[in-house]
Amino acid sequence: MGIFDDMLKDSESLFMDPVVLDYDYLPKLIPYREKEQKHVAFCIKPLFASRNGKNILLHGPPGIGKTAAIRHILRELEENTDDIIPIYINTWQKNTTYKVVIEICEQLDYKFTHNKKTEELFSIVMKDLNKKSVVFCFDEIDKAEDLDFLYMILEKIYRKTIILITNYKEWAINLDERIKSRLTLEMLEFRRYNDFEVKGILFERLKYAFVPNVWTNEALGLAVKKTATIGDVRTGLYLLREAGNSAEDRASKRIETEDVEKAIEKISDIKIKEPSSLKEDEQLILDVIKDNSGKKIGELFDIYKEKGGEGVYKTFQRKIDYLSKNKFISTEKQMGGPDGTTTIVKYERETRLDEF
Ligand SMILES: Nc1ncnc2c1ncn2[C@@H]1O[C@H](COP(=O)(O)OP(=O)(O)OP(=O)(O)O)[C@@H](O)[C@H]1O
Ligand SMILES: [Mg+2]
Numbered sequence: 001m002g003i004f005d006d007m008l009k010d011s012e013s014l015f016m017d018p019v020v021l022d023y024d025y026l027p028k029l030i031p032y033r034e035k036e037q038k039h040v041a042f043c044i045k046p047l048f049a050s051r052n053g054k055n056i057l058l059h060g061p062p063g064i065g066k067t068a069a070i071r072h073i074l075r076e077l078e079e080n081t082d083d084i085i086p087i088y089i090n091t092w093q094k095n096t097t098y099k100v101v102i103e104i105c106e107q108l109d110y111k112f113t114h115n116k117k118t119e120e121l122f123s124i125v126m127k128d129l130n131k132k133s134v135v136f137c138f139d140e141i142d143k144a145e146d147l148d149f150l151y152m153i154l155e156k157i158y159r160k161t162i163i164l165i166t167n168y169k170e171w172a173i174n175l176d177e178r179i180k181s182r183l184t185l186e187m188l189e190f191r192r193y194n195d196f197e198v199k200g201i202l203f204e205r206l207k208y209a210f211v212p213n214v215w216t217n218e219a220l221g222l223a224v225k226k227t228a229t230i231g232d233v234r235t236g237l238y239l240l241r242e243a244g245n246s247a248e249d250r251a252s253k254r255i256e257t258e259d260v261e262k263a264i265e266k267i268s269d270i271k272i273k274e275p276s277s278l279k280e281d282e283q284l285i286l287d288v289i290k291d292n293s294g295k296k297i298g299e300l301f302d303i304y305k306e307k308g309g310e311g312v313y314k315t316f317q318r319k320i321d322y323l324s325k326n327k328f329i330s331t332e333k334q335m336g337g338p339d340g341t342t343t344i345v346k347y348e349r350e351t352r353l354d355e356f
Contacts, residue, residue: 013211014211014244014247014248014253014255015210015211015248016208016209016211017209018209020209021209021237021240022237023234026071026072027204027205030068030069030072031197031204032193032200033068033190036069036190037072037073039186039188040056040058040073042054043055043161043186044077044084044161047084047133047134047135047159047161048081051159053161054184054186055161055163055164055183055185056161056164056188057171057185057186058163058166058188059167059168059171059188059189059190060192061167062167062234063232064190064191064231064233065190065193066139066165067139069190070137070165071088082132084132084135085132085133086135087107087134087135087137088137089136089137089138090139090140091139091140091141091143091144092140092143092278096144096146097118097147098118100149101118101122104129105121105125108125108128110128122149122156123156126157129160130156130159133160134159134161135163136160136161136162136163137162137164138150138162138165139165141164141165142167142168150179150183151182154179154182155182164185169187172185172187193228193231195224198228198236201233202223202233202240205237205240209240209241209244210255214253215255216255216256219243219255219256219257219259222257222261223236223239224236235267238267239264239267243255243259243260243262244259246259246263281309282322285304285316285319285320285323286328286329288309289323289329289345289347290347293345293347294345294346295344295345296334296342296344296345297343298342300345324345328347329345330345331346332346
């Protein structure tokens with residue numbers, strides 16, 4: 001008997017279409033966000049009459065449909081009109097003006113970017129963009145390292161709506177005056193879902209993801225309850241998938257409470273954000289911290305170097321700061337030991353496990 005024999009009986013899988021549980025899968029409808037989507041649509045509306053639109057800062061905690069709601073609107077725009085160009089960019093991944101401009105070129109299918117400077121590229125795409133109207137969405141805007149691209153867009157693109165998304169409402173307060181006064185942001189808060197809404201969302205995803213009737217009521221109830229407590233739908237999707245895997249592993253035809261319990265134990269390992277939104281070196285640092293939680297920052301730097309990490313100690317410190325601000329890790333200053341003042345770094349999810 002081959003080692004994979006047990007795993008390959010596809011017809012017996014509890015999953016019908018597991019892709020539906022992917023974090024970046026975009027469902028056809030985004031229930032419970034109709035009001036927020038209408039507000040955004042209202043800001044875009046002037047563009048349909050070739051007038052300038054309104055700009056908006058969308059804020060709220062992780063995993064509550066901010067990205068999903070906006071991507072949904074942009075998709076509808078794309079399907080309904082050729083006169084408005086939707087541009088969506090995650091400024092965690094494209095975190096400099098140069099990278100943002102290159103990404104705009106890519107989305108507009110402009111290929112001759114090689115050896116051209118930021119300004120030159122921007123003036124090329126600007127001509128195209130100004131033939132129509134544009135909706136820009138910059139997601140995770142607080143992670144952008146510079147905001148010159150915003151200034152350039154505000155100055156040079158005539159008809160646009162700029163949608164900025166962040167977890168931190170306060171981000172807007174510290175904006176450069178030059179940008180702030182030109183943006184005149186409307187604020188739109190996304191609040192957490194209540195228990196009823198969490199249940200509705202998970203049920204809807206589950207219908208397409210799993211074979212009918214494989215979930216016991218108790219197991220599903222537990223997954224919903226946990227998700228509602230944490231308040232993050234991304235965690236809920238993770239629980240559904242992991243519980244499904246666990247039931248399959250024990251060759252059960254039903255997903256039961258014990259499977260959800262196992263999945264809950266694993267929550268400590270999932271990242272607050274999608275791993276893809278961390279850059280490679282940040283991910284390496286995070287992995288090093290996860291395996292060496294509680295060590296001093298200097299020791300962690302040595303391990304990071306051994307594993308092929310690049311850059312000087314100062315850069316490493318800055319990245320630690322960044323991971324800490326985003327709650328992937330926690331840091332604690334320790335005064336007056338044999339090495340003087342040092343920083344102890346802990347893997348955050350480990351320290352927060354008892355919150356669940
Ligand atoms: N109303 C909803 N209907 C269906 N799926 C939803 C809904 N709200 C959130 N989701 C799903 O939950 C997951 C997380 O949502 P999303 O990525 O939009 O979170 P977010 O608010 O942008 O979080 P973050 O601030 O961490 O980026 C996604 O897979 C999304 O499809
Ligand atoms: Mg998001």
